[in-house]
Amino acid sequence: MATPAATGNSVEPCVIVIFGASGDLTHRKLIPSLYELDRQGLLPAGTRVLGVSRTPMTDDQFREKLAPSVRQFSARYETGAWRTFAQRVHYQPGDSAQGDSFGPLARRVHDLAQGAGILKPGGSPNMLFYLSVSPELYEPIIGNIGAAGLVTEGRRWCSINPHDSSWQRIIVEKPFGADLASAASLNRALGRVFEEEAIFRIDHYLGKELVQNIAVMRFANSIFEPLWNRNHVDSVQVTAAETVGVGTRAATYYDTPAGGALRDMVQSHLLQVLALVAIEPPGVFDAAGIMSEKIKLFNTAVIASEGDVPRCAVFGRYGPDAAGGEPAYAGEKGVDPSRRTETFAAIRVEFDNWRWAGVPFYLRSGKKLATKLTEVVVTFRPAPTNMFRKLGVPSAAGRGSLNRIVINIAPSEGISLRMDGKVPGGAAGGLKIASAKLDLDFSKAFGGEQIEAYGPLILDAIKGDRSLYKHRDEVEGAWRICEPFLRHAGLREGIETYSPGSWGPPGSDLMLAREGREWHNPRADELR
Ligand code: BG6
Numbered sequence: 205m206a207t208p209a210a211t212g213n214s215v216e217p218c219v220i221v222i223f224g225a226s227g228d229l230t231h232r233k234l235i236p237s238l239y240e241l242d243r244q245g246l247l248p249a250g251t252r253v254l255g256v257s258r259t260p261m262t263d264d265q266f267r268e269k270l271a272p273s274v275r276q277f278s279a280r281y282e283t284g285a286w287r288t289f290a291q292r293v294h295y296q297p298g299d300s301a302q303g304d305s306f307g308p309l310a311r312r313v314h315d316l317a318q319g320a321g322i323l324k325p326g327g328s329p330n331m332l333f334y335l336s337v338s339p340e341l342y343e344p345i346i347g348n349i350g351a352a353g354l355v356t357e358g359r360r361w362c363s364i365n366p367h368d369s370s371w372q373r374i375i376v377e378k379p380f381g382a383d384l385a386s387a388a389s390l391n392r393a394l395g396r397v398f399e400e401e402a403i404f405r406i407d408h409y410l411g412k413e414l415v416q417n418i419a420v421m422r423f424a425n426s427i428f429e430p431l432w433n434r435n436h437v438d439s440v441q442v443t444a445a446e447t448v449g450v451g452t453r454a455a456t457y458y459d460t461p462a463g464g465a466l467r468d469m470v471q472s473h474l475l476q477v478l479a480l481v482a483i484e485p486p487g488v489f490d491a492a493g494i495m496s497e498k499i500k501l502f503n504t505a506v507i508a509s510e511g512d513v514p515r516c517a518v519f520g521r522y523g524p525d526a527a528g529g530e531p532a533y534a535g536e537k538g539v540d541p542s543r544r545t546e547t548f549a550a551i552r553v554e555f556d557n558w559r560w561a562g563v564p565f566y567l568r569s570g571k572k573l574a575t576k577l578t579e580v581v582v583t584f585r586p587a588p589t590n591m592f593r594k595l596g597v598p599s600a601a602g603r604g605s606l607n608r609i610v611i612n613i614a615p616s617e618g619i620s621l622r623m624d625g626k627v628p629g630g631a632a633g634g635l636k637i638a639s640a641k642l643d644l645d646f647s648k649a650f651g652g653e654q655i656e657a658y659g660p661l662i663l664d665a666i667k668g669d670r671s672l673y674k675h676r677d678e679v680e681g682a683w684r685i686c687e688p689f690l691r692h693a694g695l696r697e698g699i700e701t702y703s704p705g706s707w708g709p710p711g712s713d714l715m716l717a718r719e720g721r722e723w724h725n726p727r728a729d730e731l732r
Contacts, residue, residue: 215667217250217322218330218371219313223300223345224337225255225266229377231273233408234336235293237659239274242292243285246663250322253293254313256300266295279656300337301344306352313354326368328356332665333374339462342376343393349374350397357402375404375665378472380674382462383690384683391676404665405674409473409578411657413646414613416672418480418580421611421619423489428609431584433559438606440481440565441581441724442474445573445707449522449530450547455538458545465549466519466686469569475502475682476674477613478565481580482555491670495678502681504557508688515718517689520548520709522572523701530704533571544696547571550712551689564719568712572704574725578613581724597635610724617646 220238222230241247255266267290275281296312298305317329324330333349335342349355355372376394381387394403409415422428431437450458457463479498486493508516521533521544534541548570554563584607608622620643627636664672689695700709707713707725716722 215248216330216371217248217252217320218332218666219317219322220251220253220332220334220662220666221309221313222253222255222334222336223257223341224335225257225295226259226269227257227336229336230255231270232277233656233658234334234662235270236274236277237656237662239278239286239289240280240656241659241663242289243278243280243282246659247292248666250320251292251666252316252320252322254316255293255295256298256305256309258297258299260297261295263294267293277656300348301341303348303351306348306354310352310354324368324370326370328368328370330370331372332662333372334662335374335376338456339379339382342390346374346393346397355397355402357399371402371668372398373402373404373665373668374398375406375662377406379457379462379467380405380472380679381683382467384680384687387679387683391680395676400676401668401670403676404670405676405679406661407472407476407672407674408657408661409476409613410672410674411661412578412613414611414617414619415477415480417617417619417646418477418611419489419494422481423485429485432582434561434563436584437560437563438583438585439563439721440478440583442478442481442565442567442579443581443723444469444474444569444578445575446569446571447573447576447705449572449704450533450536450539452537454536458547459539459543464545465547465569465571466551466689470549470551470567471682471686474567474569475685476678477578477580478553478567479678481582482560482565484559489671491673494671495675499675499677499681501555501557502678502685504555504560505681505685506554506556507684510688510692513688513692513695515715516552517692517695518548518550518709518711518715519544519546519695519699520570520702520712521545521699522547522570522704525704532701544699546696546699548573548702548708548712549689550708550715551686552715553685564721566716566721566723568708568723570702570708574705574707576615577726579724579726580611580613582609582611583721583724584608592635592637595635597637608724619644619646 222234224230238247238253270293271286274286294316296309298309313329313331317323322329331354335345337345356368357371374394381390422432458468479501483497483501486497524530524532524535533539533547539545548568550566550568553565553567555561586606610620610622612618620641622639622641624637625640627638629636661672700711702709707723713723
């Protein structure tokens with residue numbers, strides 16, 4: 205996000221080594237995003253991409269397999285631009301779980317870098333590793349990278365080459381662990397090979413424009429911060445709703461110990477969005493500043509006790525659709541119904557700090573819900589007294605006017621402020637108050653093309669800018685918040701079924717109703 209000039213990070217070419225080159229993520233996101241960067245002239249000249257997986261293939265065969273994906277998933281496909289980019293893409297067959305694949309891999313990286321003229325003065329190239337493989341391969345691959353001696357940065361004390369100025373970085377995909385213990389183990393494995401500054405734990409939500417805009421909205425304007433605390437804010441909601449089901453991913457991911465809505469969405473994406481809403485202003489808006497505020501925030505989270513869990517969390521899974529055409533989650537291919545994996549999770553979190561003590565943060569995410577929507581809703585406390593009610597004029601909301609800021613992250617990007625206003629009209633009809641919206645639509649206000657989140661994130665890693673990535677303590681802090689819900693057997697046993705197309709199970713509404721609140725469930729016509 206920050207410019208190289210601002211961070212002191214230079215943009216040097218490198219060899220990007222993608223482990224898991226035949227996988228879905230590589231085809232749908234990584235290669236199309238890299239192509240886009242190249243088409244826009246943003247990929248440093250000389251950069252090479254090396255796909256690694258077990259399937260035997262030549263460079264040309266790999267390129268041919270990638271072409272349809274680039275056509276389908278890139279923002280703008282241009283034959284000439286693809287041909288140019290394809291020449292930068294190479295392929296190395298090999299089983300990356302096996303250490304003996306790494307000798308040939310190291311030689312290939314060196315040869316490609318030499319051919320591209322991007323060897324650094326010490327004779328090594330810069331390398332960006334991308335782990336786009338099944339999570340059980342993460343630790344073996346990291347170990348193999350280390351054992352092959354590919355990482356020299358930060359290990360200069362044992363380097364025989366004092367002139368080596370190359371860097372090596374690694375991007376790690378989610379799921380980052382399946383619980384606190386496995387995430388901590390993965391962090392230790394990474395730490396044995398890479399310096400923390402070289403580790404890029406990716407979260408594609410942090411690449412979304414409006415997620416980044418939360419910090420800008422808060423810290424570049426003076427009108428929000430004075431209100432952004434327990435004295436004025438009643439509650440905060442973060443929702444990520446999807447209309448799709450689990451599709452074909454049940455057996456490989458969603459219905460495994462690393463899957464389910466809490467791990468898949470809440471622990472990762474939603475807590476990150478929440479963090480940007482709730483952190484203190486960093487002293488300097490750079491990676492270290494942002495990360496340290498997020499860590500401080502997570503350290504103040506009130507960890508739910510076993511007794512708290514039933515009122516602080518709800519799990520659900522979708523039933524069959526009304527027409528009977530589509531199965532319930534329990535009947536999806538590859539699902540073991542006895543695991544009771546949740547396709548919907550709602551949790552309530554509090555932070556015991558000066559700014560937020562006593563303010564509930566409600567997070568929910570689910571598959572097959574009413575609409576595709578990601579939003580943050582900050583609800584303010586009602587006015588201290590309602591003089592209009594004393595005159596017999598009803599306010600728009602039952603419990604008094606609730607001013608709300610809604611930050612729309614998807615499908616459209618915008619910020620709106622819900623407030624009460626006087627309905628225009630003469631005295632004959634009497635004073636009427638209704639709720640209305642002040643609306644800022646980012647694409648209308650600022651224009652610009654929508655960019656797939658992965659491209660800018662990868663570019664940040666090439667620059668060495670971690671502001672949109674996660675520190676090891678953040679990841680572990682987020683797991684710590686989720687642990688009580690994962691461990692509570694009753695929560696999973698009591699999993700509720702909800703109808704596809706609804707807003708989730710009744711228990712989710714009840715969780716808020718018990719505290720006199722309700723979810724913000726926009727109608728389709730309220731969405732942009
Ligand atoms: C991924 C999850 O990280 O995010 C998926 O694994 C989910 O289950 C996806 O569908 C949602 O992303 P987005 O950008 O469409 O909200």
